[in-house]
Amino acid sequence: xxxxxxxxxxxxxxxxxxxxxxxxxxxxxxxxxxxxxxxxxxxxxxxxxxxxxxxxxxxxxxxxxxxxxxxxxxxxxxxxxxxxxxxxxxxxxxxxxxxxxxxxxxxxxxxxxxxxxxxxxxxxxxxxxxxxxxxxxxxxxxxxxxxxxxxxxxxxxxxxxxxxxxxxxxxxxxxxxxxxxxxxxxxxxxxxxxxxxxxxxxxxxxxxxxxxxxxxxxxxxxxxxxxxxxxxxxxxxxxxxxxxxxxxxxxxxxxxxxxxxxxxxxxxxxxxxxxxxxxxxxxxxxxxxxxxxxxxxxxxxx
Numbered sequence: 293x294x295x296x297x298x299x300x301x302x303x304x305x306x307x308x309x310x311x312x313x314x315x316x317x318x319x320x321x322x323x324x325x326x327x328x329x330x331x332x333x334x335x336x337x338x339x340x341x342x343x344x345x346x347x348x349x350x351x352x353x354x355x356x357x358x359x360x361x362x363x364x365x366x367x368x369x370x371x372x373x374x375x376x377x378x379x380x381x382x383x384x385x386x387x388x389x390x391x392x393x394x395x396x397x398x399x400x401x402x403x404x405x406x407x408x409x410x411x412x413x414x415x416x417x418x419x420x421x422x423x424x425x426x427x428x429x430x431x432x433x434x435x436x437x438x439x440x441x442x443x444x445x446x447x448x449x450x451x452x453x454x455x456x457x458x459x460x461x462x463x464x465x466x467x468x469x470x471x472x473x474x475x476x477x478x479x480x481x482x483x484x485x486x487x488x489x490x491x492x493x494x495x496x497x498x499x500x501x502x503x504x505x506x507x508x509x510x511x512x513x514x515x516x517x518x519x520x521x522x523x524x525x526x527x528x529x530x531x532x533x534x535x536x537x538x539x540x541x542x543x544x545x546x547x548x549x550x551x552x553x554x555x556x557x558x559x560x561x562x563x564x565x566x567x568x569x570x571x572x573x574x575x576x577x578x579x580x581x582x583x584x585x586x587x588x589x590x591x592x593x594x
Contacts, residue, residue: 374418440561527583537580
């Protein structure tokens with residue numbers, strides 16, 4: 293079928309005269325328009341309107357959004373801030389609050405070490421009153437063995453025993469209420485501090501008539517500031533005395549003789565700090581603590 297067979301001739305006359313060859317489809321549309329009732333709107337061919345999105349039932353999206361909000365919320369065990377660290381640990385005293393803040397820095401912020409200034413900052417963030425004798429209270433946490441002094445001056449880290457106080461609380465660290473005082477323990481002095489308990493002379497020191505308090509090239513023991521460094525000083529003295537190393541109980545006895553005892557409960561924490569720095573290690577035989585060459589060099593810089 294050629295193009296002419298697909299066309300018709302349209303001729304209109306009236307107020308105007310119109311003649312033109314149009315396609316069969318256009319002719320059919322004109323005839324349909326003329327035969328329709330007056331005033332009826334006949335849509336002309338054109339592009340179809342864009343399809344509207346399907347109407348969903350009211351509230352259909354609300355449930356997934358709520359589920360998503362729950363999933364994006366706090367996960368079990370996650371600590372959202374220092375205030376929540378206090379609440380979960382049930383910290384009561386200032387010392388306990390300091391320890392809980394230290395645990396928050398470890399678990400929530402990934403901080404292995406911290407300073408007293410970091411703990412002060414968390415007191416403010418948690419809207420807790422800043423202790424008037426801050427350093428004194430901080431020293432209590434150190435003496436309790438919950439916080440240890442770190443490698444550098446002013447740097448501290450949380451002890452293993454207190455690392456889970458946010459989850460487990462302080463019940464396992466607090467002394468038993470109403471516990472009777474050990475009658476065999478020496479009485480407290482005028483300063484209020486308990487004197488170190490007298491222990492038998494360890495076998496490794498039995499043959500020594502006296503214990504030196506000074507080492508050539510190293511500052512005297514009483515001038516060493518950090519307990520961690522005091523432990524290193526004691527291990528250096530053991531090497532000077534040709535001892536292979538020292539056990540924790542032997543270090544406790546030696547440091548007591550030197551005038552500032554390191555409790556055995558704190559020994560492991562201090563040793564780990566020295567070990568991480570490469571200043572001390574343990575022997576495979578007897579598990580005794582020894583100073584390294586790096587530890588000797590460090591001591592000479594104090």
